[in-house]
Amino acid sequence: MAPAPGRILVAAPAVAALLWLAAVSFRAGEAAATVYDAQKEMGTWAASGAPPGPQTLAWVTADLERARSVTPGDPEIEELLGELAGRRIDRPDFRGEALAHFARAIALRPTSPYTWAAVADARYRKGDTGPAFETALRRAAELGPAEPEVQRTVVDLGLATWDEVAPATRETVEKTVTGAMRRDAAEVLQIAGRRGRLAVACRHLADAPRRADAEGLTTCSREATP
Amino acid sequence: MKKISIILALAALLFADAALAASAVVTSLTGTVRVQTGAAAQRVLRQGDEVVQGDTVSTGAASSVVLKFDDGQVAALTANSRMQVTAYAFNPQAKTGNILLSLVVGGMRAITGLIGHNQPDSVKFRAATATIGIRGSDGMIITDGTRVSVTVTDGAFTFSFAGETIVIPAGRGAFGADNKVTQGTAQQVFNQLPPAFQNAIGGLTGLTTQINQAAASNNKNGNNNNNNNNPDNNPPPPPPPPPTPGPNNPGNSTGGGSASGK
Numbered sequence: 191m192a193p194a195p196g197r198i199l200v201a202a203p204a205v206a207a208l209l210w211l212a213a214v215s216f217r218a219g220e221a222a223a224t225v226y227d228a229q230k231e232m233g234t235w236a237a238s239g240a241p242p243g244p245q246t247l248a249w250v251t252a253d254l255e256r257a258r259s260v261t262p263g264d265p266e267i268e269e270l271l272g273e274l275a276g277r278r279i280d281r282p283d284f285r286g287e288a289l290a291h292f293a294r295a296i297a298l299r300p301t302s303p304y305t306w307a308a309v310a311d312a313r314y315r316k317g318d319t320g321p322a323f324e325t326a327l328r329r330a331a332e333l334g335p336a337e338p339e340v341q342r343t344v345v346d347l348g349l350a351t352w353d354e355v356a357p358a359t360r361e362t363v364e365k366t367v368t369g370a371m372r373r374d375a376a377e378v379l380q381i382a383g384r385r386g387r388l389a390v391a392c393r394h395l396a397d398a399p400r401r402a403d404a405e406g407l408t409t410c411s412r413e414a415t416p
Numbered sequence: 417m418k419k420i421s422i423i424l425a426l427a428a429l430l431f432a433d434a435a436l437a438a439s440a441v442v443t444s445l446t447g448t449v450r451v452q453t454g455a456a457a458q459r460v461l462r463q464g465d466e467v468v469q470g471d472t473v474s475t476g477a478a479s480s481v482v483l484k485f486d487d488g489q490v491a492a493l494t495a496n497s498r499m500q501v502t503a504y505a506f507n508p509q510a511k512t513g514n515i516l517l518s519l520v521v522g523g524m525r526a527i528t529g530l531i532g533h534n535q536p537d538s539v540k541f542r543a544a545t546a547t548i549g550i551r552g553s554d555g556m557i558i559t560d561g562t563r564v565s566v567t568v569t570d571g572a573f574t575f576s577f578a579g580e581t582i583v584i585p586a587g588r589g590a591f592g593a594d595n596k597v598t599q600g601t602a603q604q605v606f607n608q609l610p611p612a613f614q615n616a617i618g619g620l621t622g623l624t625t626q627i628n629q630a631a632a633s634n635n636k637n638g639n640n641n642n643n644n645n646n647p648d649n650n651p652p653p654p655p656p657p658p659p660t661p662g663p664n665n666p667g668n669s670t671g672g673g674s675a676s677g678k
Binding site: 239240241279280281282283284285315316317319346349350351381384385386 | 437441453454455456457458459460462463464465470
């Protein structure tokens with residue numbers, strides 16, 4: 191028995207919509223899987239310490255760009271592309287390309303302290319430590335005051351540019367130093383020592399819960415000795 | 417295809433004597449020092465920044481920089497110098513790697529680290545047309561782009577210039593110019609050097625404290641590679657010939673460092 195024409199009129203668009211939804215979901219799933227693969231691949235570079243070759247960089251970039259064409263509003267893809275662009279030292283403006291990706295990621299996710307920290311880092315590496323760098327550093331610190339990765343970046347870059355930044359930025363960096371000292375004083379002292387800014391970290395040694403840590407005390411007492 | 421590439425890459429990592437990404441850290445800096453990475457524009461270098469393979473470090477007038485590499489190698493540049501980290505890889509597990517530093521112009525003092533201690537043949541310096549190998553741990557190289565002088569403080573360096581290769585032991589030096597090499601004690605070589613070369617040596621002599629601090633300090637991983645494992649670097653070597661004051665010789669002055677003041 192043939193279905194009633196009315197039923198076909200209702201069912202056909204519904205089936206088409208379902209097919210369309212299935213196709214969109216499939217493509218989105220495929221894009222998500224690509225992003226996952228890229229993250230995994232990039233994780234192996236960090237874990238092994240072996241830098242990727244140009245071909246590897248090219249195919250991971252191409253995969254992510256395909257994924258971006260499917261889900262253009264995904265800030266994570268822009269961040270990964272930014273990280274990849276920062277490694278393509280054969281390109282004259284690789285620093286600028288990296289920054290452009292991070293800036294797009296910020297536009298998509300303006301409340302991510304990690305992305306702001308990535309912007310600050312990209313600007314620093316580009317040699318741009320002006321007001322935009324300071325804004326990124328402050329936003330990262332304000333949005334992620336207790337995020338270890340953010341703290342590391344803010345303390346490192348903040349101490350690197352300590353003499354150059356505005357008082358408000360220095361104040362924000364110092365607050366982050368205090369928070370980071372509470373979390374891991376040894377790590378902060380190591381960063382501060384490398385940046386030649388032990389004095390900034392040592393004045394917050396008393397705030398650290400494990401302030402009796404022998405190494406930290408020794409480091410700071412050595413710093414205090416003229 | 418991509419997964420096969422990943423598997424192959426991981427397998428290569430497992431079975432190769434991995435030449436891992438490695439870097440140097442700026443342990444001391446005065447004046448204006450810049451770094452160029454790849455094809456990018458130069459940027460200001462600050463204390464604590466990392467320098468990696470392919471980077472070119474340039475010092476301005478009255479400026480200097482001391483770099484400490486992951487293996488404990490120390491390289492110091494005096495004013496108006498340009499040096500490229502042409503190759504640098506270090507495997508901390510195997511304590512092996514390779515290093516090639518190319519001094520384009522200016523003065524550099526180099527104290528070798530673990531790579532130099534374990535694989536002396538894997539440490540090379542280039543200056544103008546000269547190639548310098550090491551059989552020891554400490555020396556100074558000066559070049560203006562055509563002429564090259566080498567002074568050895570500890571151990572011995574091999575010096576290849578204009579088709580001639582000589583071994584320079586500690587306390588002696590060589591000057592390569594006009595396709596010939598003259599040798600002598602460090603003082604004799606110093607006396608015959610052009611004023612700019614003498615100034616560069618003076619600038620490096622003024623960095624002795626910073627260089628010795630870098631050689632003695634822990635590296636970024638918290639390991640003291642240099643002092644614990646390289647007896648050649650301890651105690652610090654005797655100072656090189658006396659400096660001649662000049663415009664490019666900041667001596668012990670440390671003014672102007674953007675990140676060095678405490």
